[in-house]
Amino acid sequence: MNFDTAAITNLAITYGLQLLSAIATLVIGLYVVSIIVKVAGKVFERSNVDASLTGFLSSMISILLKIMVYISAIGMLGVEMTSFIAILGAAGLAVGMALSGTLQNFAGGVMILLFKPYKVGDFIEVQGYSGTVKEIQIFVTVMTTGDNKTILIPNGPLANGSMINYSTQTTRRVDFTFGIAYGDDIDKAYEVLQRLIDADDRILKDPEPFMGLSQLADSSVNISMRVWVNAADYWGVHFKMNEDVYKSFADADLSIPFPQMEMHVRQLA
Numbered sequence: 001m002n003f004d005t006a007a008i009t010n011l012a013i014t015y016g017l018q019l020l021s022a023i024a025t026l027v028i029g030l031y032v033v034s035i036i037v038k039v040a041g042k043v044f045e046r047s048n049v050d051a052s053l054t055g056f057l058s059s060m061i062s063i064l065l066k067i068m069v070y071i072s073a074i075g076m077l078g079v080e081m082t083s084f085i086a087i088l089g090a091a092g093l094a095v096g097m098a099l100s101g102t103l104q105n106f107a108g109g110v111m112i113l114l115f116k117p118y119k120v121g122d123f124i125e126v127q128g129y130s131g132t133v134k135e136i137q138i139f140v141t142v143m144t145t146g147d148n149k150t151i152l153i154p155n156g157p158l159a160n161g162s163m164i165n166y167s168t169q170t171t172r173r174v175d176f177t178f179g180i181a182y183g184d185d186i187d188k189a190y191e192v193l194q195r196l197i198d199a200d201d202r203i204l205k206d207p208e209p210f211m212g213l214s215q216l217a218d219s220s221v222n223i224s225m226r227v228w229v230n231a232a233d234y235w236g237v238h239f240k241m242n243e244d245v246y247k248s249f250a251d252a253d254l255s256i257p258f259p260q261m262e263m264h265v266r267q268l269a
Contacts, residue, residue: 022076029069037062057110102139108159109138122167127153171204172234174227178245179220181255186213186221192248193225196241202233220257 041058113136118124122133124143129151131143141158143151166172180189190211197209207228214224229237249256 018077022073025076026069026073029072030066033062033065033069036065104156105139105154108155108157109136109140111159112136112141112155117163118165118167122165124166125164127157127161129153166231170231171228172231174229174234174237174241176225176227176241176245177214177222178225178249179217179222179257180249181257182221184221184254186223188252189223189249189254192252192254193223193245196244196248197225197227200237200240202229202237204228204230219259 037058040061044057112118118133120133120136124130124133129143129145131145131149131151133141134144134150135142136155138155140152140154143153145151178189178193180186193211197203203209204227209225209227211223211225213221215222227237227241246256
């Protein structure tokens with residue numbers, strides 16, 4: 001068997017150069033990727049990005065860039081990458097459709113960690129639940145309710161839906177509605193309420209408390225009262241004021257009416 005030495009030499013040189021180019025691309029590319037990941041991590045830290053999100057984003061950037069380096073290195077060996085990339089894209093699309101809900105929650109988790117509409121320790125109301133945020137994970141947010149139940153809520157709806165965050169403001173307004181009977185002295189009711197406001201040090205003087213006649217209802221004259229308190233004192237003031245008003249109105253001969261129904265019986269001859 002005769003071998004064409006020149007052809008073999010040319011082939012060896014050609015594929016040898018391709019192999020060396022692929023190895024060089026792989027080594028240099030991975031080194032550049034490591035530098036980019038380190039720089040990105042420092043940028044995230046300087047931007048005060050959440051620590052859990054920093055690690056996650058750095059890992060994702062590293063994986064995506066490494067995939068690009070590997071594809072480039074394989075392409076330098078003469079491997080046809082068009083079909084390979086098409087198959088990879090189709091597989092990624094299929095997986096993405098199968099995990100659409102999970103991917104939505106993942107994207108929601110990234111958005112929450114980036115824009116921080118709430119943080120650990122905040123008391124929020126969302127998706128029909130209210131509680132204190134204990135942990136923000138990539139896919140779910142963990143909350144604890146007032147009666148110590150643990151609730152896991154997917155991050156997708158949290159990032160795209162409405163939410164009430166009770167912890168962002170330092171003060172809150174407590175709204176009350178107290179009813180007195182028709183014929184009772186409304187000025188006396190105002191005096192009683194003002195005395196109760198002045199007696200509670202938790203009620204702030206600025207903004208100034210408000211009282212006013214809000215409604216002439218079917219069986220009561222309703223007085224609205226609005227006071228401002230520090231957020232931590234909201235429920236304490238709410239419950240104590242209701243109790244004090246109930247006792248003080250009785251001592252001041254002010255009636256707290258309740259719905260009543262009169263029945264007239266007519267006897268037919």
